[in-house]
Every structure is written in C-alpha cells, then in structure tokens.
Amino acid sequence: MAEQRVSGLPDLNLREAEEIERLLKEEEEKAIQEDLRVHPLKRLLDPKPLLGISAAVFLVWAASWSILSFMETSAVA
Structure with missing residues (x-):
C-alpha cells in the first residue's frame, strides 16, 4: 500500500x-x-469580567443619579 x-x-x-x-x-x-x-474564586476575580461588571454598575449609578437629579430640579421649579 x-x-x-x-x-x-x-x-x-x-x-x-x-x-x-x-x-x-x-x-x-x-x-x-x-x-x-481552576478554583471558582480565581474565576470570580478574573479582571476581565470584573471590568464589565464595574462598568455596568457605574452606568446604572450614573443613569439613576441623572434621573434623580432631573426629578429634583423639575420638582423645585
């Protein structure tokens, strides 16, 4: 062959x-x-997902702060 x-x-x-x-x-x-x-804690502390999670938390905080700020200024006026 x-x-x-x-x-x-x-x-x-x-x-x-x-x-x-x-x-x-x-x-x-x-x-x-x-x-x-790999230990689950090491996966949890991986910087890539943490960066996305913290960005999402920041965006939610910023959106809620701006909405509350707008509501406060419209209530005063």
Whole structure:
C-alpha cells in the first residue's frame, strides 16, 4: 500500500499528520481540563469580567443619579 501525502505538507505522510492532529487534540483537552480545575474564586476575580461588571454598575449609578437629579430640579421649579 502506497503512503498518501498530505497536501500542503509534502514531508509528512498521512499517518504522521493524523498522529500530530491527535496529539494536538489531546493537548487541547488537557488545557480545557486544567481550566475547569481552576478554583471558582480565581474565576470570580478574573479582571476581565470584573471590568464589565464595574462598568455596568457605574452606568446604572450614573443613569439613576441623572434621573434623580432631573426629578429634583423639575420638582423645585
């Protein structure tokens, strides 16, 4: 049986390419498992979601402050 060549990778035969693909998938699965093992508190303290949460809190505060300020000035006038 003649070995097939992988297009774009002239130095690798099909079996070698499949082995590399399998190893890459295993590494990806290991990385996913490690991410799942991260302590929930560390995930909670991740700065990216905290930045979004604090921006949302700030926007709600600013909107409520401006609405209350408008209501106060319209009540005085």
